[in-house]
Amino acid sequence: MPAETTYLELSEDAGSSHKFYEVTVDGTDLTVRYGRIGDRGQVKQSSFTTVDKARAEAAKKIGEKVRKGYAPAVIGQRQPRSVTRRQIVSTRSTAKSAPVLWRYRSGSPAFGVFVDGDVCMVGNEAGLITTLNHRAEVQQQVRLPDGVKCIVADDGWIYAGCDDGNVYDLSGKVPRLAYRIAPEIDIYWLDIHDGVLGVSDANGGISAIDHEDQFLWQRPGRGTSAWMV
Incomplete structure (x- = not known):
């Protein structure tokens, strides 16, 4: 066969x-x-x-x-797109406090913030994600079903962790459901690399989930509120 x-x-x-x-x-x-x-x-x-x-x-x-x-689709019909990676060069600041470039009122507390060479993205507790340019001009707004915990990027893909327990792909014109996380996991932070999602949760635990929404492993934490992965 x-x-x-x-x-x-x-x-x-x-x-x-x-x-x-x-x-x-x-x-x-x-x-x-x-x-x-x-x-x-x-x-x-x-x-x-x-x-x-x-x-x-x-x-x-x-x-x-x-x-x-x-x-x-037909394999090979669409050509690959190059992935632009910024080279970041930094030096120690001699300033006592960082200058404020601009301010933006998101309308409610905002935990999800993402910045690259082109845009700034802000996601708030109302589920609203606003994309601004570096002059603080609003370029686009989309809404998720619940509050936005964090926004991260993996190559050309951008993802948002949401309080509804899911992770959404923000790379297109409208958000798409990318990962369904177990309902008992309260997402605090996430990161992604080569399609493998790392999630830290309110109970201090860390989980790794593959592209098929399958748990690779989970580790409990000794404390609570695991913010970074």
């Missing part, structure tokens, strides 16, 4: 989303490959007791991605 492969892409001209997702069923084996378009990506393999169970799991994964905006 030949292997069955489904290849999907999510790419937006006006956004930084430029990702692929490939699912292959070969007998009772299921292989998922994902990453940035043009890269080899990461591979996850699993086996099932029957071909039907492998196909059912593949259909489930494909359906989840289609609901997030992925669509069938």
Whole structure:
């Protein structure tokens, strides 16, 4: 029986989303490959007791991605996009206090802040995420279902941890659900690298979650309120 492969892409001209997702069923084996378009990506393999169970799991994964905006595509038709990495050079400041460049009223307490060479993003407890340029001019506003805890970036992707227990992808025109975190985990902070999400929570614990929303491991903390990962 030949292997069955489904290849999907999510790419937006006006956004930084430029990702692929490939699912292959070969007998009772299921292989998922994902990453940035043009890269080899990461591979996850699993086996099932029957071909039907492998196909059912593949259909489930494909359906989840289609609901997030992925669509069938042809490998190689879209070209890779370069990832710009800023070179940061810093020197010790001799000032007694840092100068205030500008102020912005977010409307409610804001914990989620992200700054790069182009924009500043502020997420507040009302779930509103505002994107400003470096002159404090509002460029865009989007709203999440609940308060924003933090905003982090991984290459060209930007993610926000939300009080509803989920992590949202902010790379496109509208937020997309990227990770479903266990409801018992109260997100305090997160970080992401190569598709692996690190989450610290209100109980002081740390969890690692892969691209398929599967927990890789969890470690309890001795204290509470783990803010950084």
